[in-house]
Amino acid sequence: MQTDQRDSFGSRFGVIAAAAGSAIGLGNIWRFPYVLGENGGGIFLLIYLILVAMVGIPVMLSEFTIGRSARRNPYGSFRKLAPGKPWYLVGLVGIAAAFMILAFYTVVAGWTLEYLYQAIANGFSGKSSTDINQMFDTFRAGTFRPILWFLIFMLMTSWIVISGIRKGIEKYTKVLMPFLFILILILDIRAITLPGAGEGLKFLFKPDISKISAETILEALGQGFFSLSIGMGTLITYGSYIGNRERLGNTALNVTLADTLIAILAGVAIFPAVFAFHIPPGEGTGLVFKTLPLIFQEMTGGYVFAILFFLLLSIAALTSTISVLEVIVAFFSEELNISRKAATILASLTVGLLGVLAAGSWGWFSQFHILKQSVFGILDFTTANILLPLGGFFIVIFVGWFMGTQKVQMELSNGGSLKAGYLPVFVFLVRYVAPLAIALVFMNGLGWI
Ligand code: PHE
Numbered sequence: 001m002q003t004d005q006r007d008s009f010g011s012r013f014g015v016i017a018a019a020a021g022s023a024i025g026l027g028n029i030w031r032f033p034y035v036l037g038e039n040g041g042g043i044f045l046l047i048y049l050i051l052v053a054m055v056g057i058p059v060m061l062s063e064f065t066i067g068r069s070a071r072r073n074p075y076g077s078f079r080k081l082a083p084g085k086p087w088y089l090v091g092l093v094g095i096a097a098a099f100m101i102l103a104f105y106t107v108v109a110g111w112t113l114e115y116l117y118q119a120i121a122n123g124f125s126g127k128s129s130t131d132i133n134q135m136f137d138t139f140r141a142g143t144f145r146p147i148l149w150f151l152i153f154m155l156m157t158s159w160i161v162i163s164g165i166r167k168g169i170e171k172y173t174k175v176l177m178p179f180l181f182i183l184i185l186i187l188d189i190r191a192i193t194l195p196g197a198g199e200g201l202k203f204l205f206k207p208d209i210s211k212i213s214a215e216t217i218l219e220a221l222g223q224g225f226f227s228l229s230i231g232m233g234t235l236i237t238y239g240s241y242i243g244n245r246e247r248l249g250n251t252a253l254n255v256t257l258a259d260t261l262i263a264i265l266a267g268v269a270i271f272p273a274v275f276a277f278h279i280p281p282g283e284g285t286g287l288v289f290k291t292l293p294l295i296f297q298e299m300t301g302g303y304v305f306a307i308l309f310f311l312l313l314s315i316a317a318l319t320s321t322i323s324v325l326e327v328i329v330a331f332f333s334e335e336l337n338i339s340r341k342a343a344t345i346l347a348s349l350t351v352g353l354l355g356v357l358a359a360g361s362w363g364w365f366s367q368f369h370i371l372k373q374s375v376f377g378i379l380d381f382t383t384a385n386i387l388l389p390l391g392g393f394f395i396v397i398f399v400g401w402f403m404g405t406q407k408v409q410m411e412l413s414n415g416g417s418l419k420a421g422y423l424p425v426f427v428f429l430v431r432y433v434a435p436l437a438i439a440l441v442f443m444n445g446l447g448w449i
Helices: 012-023 026-038 042-070 074-081 088-120 129-141 144-162 165-192 197-205 214-228 234-239 248-276 287-297 302-335 340-362 375-402 405-412 423-445
Strands: none
Touching: 012 165, 012 234, 012 248, 012 302, 026 042, 026 088, 026 214, 026 248, 026 287, 026 302, 042 074, 042 197, 042 214, 042 234, 042 248, 042 375, 042 405, 042 423, 074 088, 074 234, 074 302, 088 129, 088 144, 088 234, 088 287, 088 302, 088 340, 088 375, 129 144, 129 287, 129 340, 144 302, 144 340, 165 197, 165 248, 165 287, 165 302, 197 248, 214 248, 214 375, 214 423, 234 302, 248 287, 248 405, 287 302, 302 340, 340 375, 375 423, 405 423
């Protein structure tokens, strides 16, 4: 175990910004609309919101609690809080999930760089909806470009992680997230004033109970975990850098609200346009990339907005990829006792190999399938819908039943100096509601009950 001074976040806003930076990203703007589109629209949103409140917030707060009280990476945290017990396995699975998420997520982040490039080169102008559709499919089926952008994004991520927590992560997230928010609002206004926008809003907000299925519920749970960055120890790791005087409950609530708001606003930008331009809502992983350029075409100043948007989206993705890489780096550097730099290089090389396969899922590696899914599909599905909920289940069980109420209370009340009146509710949620909900959704979704 290392005893040296650990890095920490410099300010309260820095903590929220970094955690929100991790949570807000492609999960909200790319994944949320595509999964919602495939899973019945409004009914998905409703279930999503219920699960975020009942399960998401408790898991997030549990991660902060574990991380700040142990001040270690996820594996080390469980080793420290439950010595000699197998809980550290939860940390290890989380670290495996981090590798997998980083590999496919950075591929999508690479697509945003391609689209930033296209925006600058004015590549969307004058193209019909069919052209835009084809442009994306052709790009993604190529070999060189998807891999190149993926590698560039991976390098940027590694560079920031090597430069350290406070100087690196905090500096970037603090300033940029508010800008992204404003830009999405502007897109929303344009989208809801498109002819035929009403259909899209109805699809997003009007639940159609007949479209509910076990899989929809599992997808909503998985999306909640993915979007909030929970279930694999990202927020245990970030929690371990949070100062003793920060309010963990408040932070968890603020981050969840911000993340959820951005996802909904992204939906409000996308679905009216999806219906206005007759794109199938169940289009899948290309949905956002096939829709957004069409909105920009319809905007005064669309050229500039497109550039700003893809730039900020890449940055939002970057603040998420650094949080995922940070999990692996904290683990390697603390447990193998290697330098931050060596840890980052080791992790990036491994993820790099896996990502090159994932990036090829529509191109050079498209023949390869496991259980009828591409490498990309497997990584996306398995992490969000299986590994994260599983991790979340054990995290709340640990905090609810094994960590000791006394210790949890001390952590959430900052050693007794805060009232933290929500504590009884939190304890009830982590002990009963969240684990039961996860277990039911999970078993139901996989067809076990
Ligand atoms: N929550 C991030 C997003 O929505 C992705 C992520 C998942 C980050 C898991 C960390 C851990 O973009």
